[in-house]
Amino acid sequence: MDKIAVIVAGGSGKRMGSEIPKQFLLLGGQPVLMRTMRAFHDYDPEITIITVLPADQVRYWETLCRNYRFNIPHKIVPGGKSRHDSVKNAVAAISPGAIVAVHDGVRPLVSVALIQTCFDTAAILGNAIPVIDIPESIRRVDGEKSKSADRSAYRLVQTPQVFRSELLIRAFRQPYDPSFTDEANLVEADGNHIYLVKGQPSNIKLTTTLDIQIAEAILESGSDE
């Protein structure tokens, strides 16, 4: 089956306290987004990579690719107003009969092993979502009140979220709902069982400047657990 990776890089950089959108910041001397794309290329050099970028960042990206001699083949799709719209734009170009990973552009530390597990599981079961345990106590809040909750009943959800393309194409036909915060929720709302696989704690999402420094440390440690 054809394999496709949709890499979603929608960040405008406002949250990073930096002029440069976070997907372009350097990690180990290389722009974050290039590392992310390389992970999928390393998993399978034949994979089709579709990268969703805000339209006003495409020219900058092309310059970066020249400067860093980045030669992993990929298509660029312009992002929408939200993550949901962005992924929808990418999925519009996908045919049935493929397996599609949707992955955050700012999760560059994803291991080849995790990508493999997700694709293998989705090939058999239809989808695969990586999750990890919550490492601390949690509380449920409700206005001014809060109450202890059982952390062992919850998981943190990562990407890549991998689906048979038919499931994803059909799920995007649903009218938009604010609960569609990721593709797992979207496909679940369309009536599918969601299959969880063991995620990778070091597969962190880079959303703050501190996260970039943490990612550098993980990179130096060589950990992909």
Next chain:
Amino acid sequence: MDKIAVIVAGGSGKRMGSEIPKQFLLLGGQPVLMRTMRAFHDYDPEITIITVLPADQVRYWETLCRNYRFNIPHKIVPGGKSRHDSVKNAVAAISPGAIVAVHDGVRPLVSVALIQTCFDTAAILGNAIPVIDIPESIRRVDGEKSKSADRSAYRLVQTPQVFRSELLIRAFRQPYDPSFTDEANLVEADGNHIYLVKGQPSNIKLTTTLDIQIAEAILESGSDE
């Protein structure tokens, strides 16, 4: 009011993949536990520090203190079978009329500002628990099934958890229940409203070898956010 910090260092080191219990591993050239205690000393040099240590680690700790010329005054209380028992042992030595922080020995990056906020809030409201937003989507699991949950309704709970000592002493008189995973739950079960304050994302709990490397990176970045 008297201020007391109960520092709970119960780790046996098994989870760290290391012979040395994690509270004794070096962070920036200094044992983790010393850094943790120093944060409370820096907040208020007059604070009473009570450190709970497994009985078989006390001698090792005393040697470490000599080797590192660690001269922050503190009392050592032997740990119990569980975290709950350990803190109970420490609270048994505390009088009413004080404000007590209970803090994980393996959270050395706690900022003076966060300690101050927790003590100030507990002095007025009776208790203060630092929490941070959950940075990723979450799912609720139930056997083979799982369902998306609204992460905005949940918070990750950190320490120091700070209480007027009367609340803590009374709460420990309750018969033990497995839901008492932290002091907030314990004091809540005794009929008290729990007050949440804004925690510190970099105040991480060191539970894996990777966490130590992440903590080094945070330390080098100078961040206390």
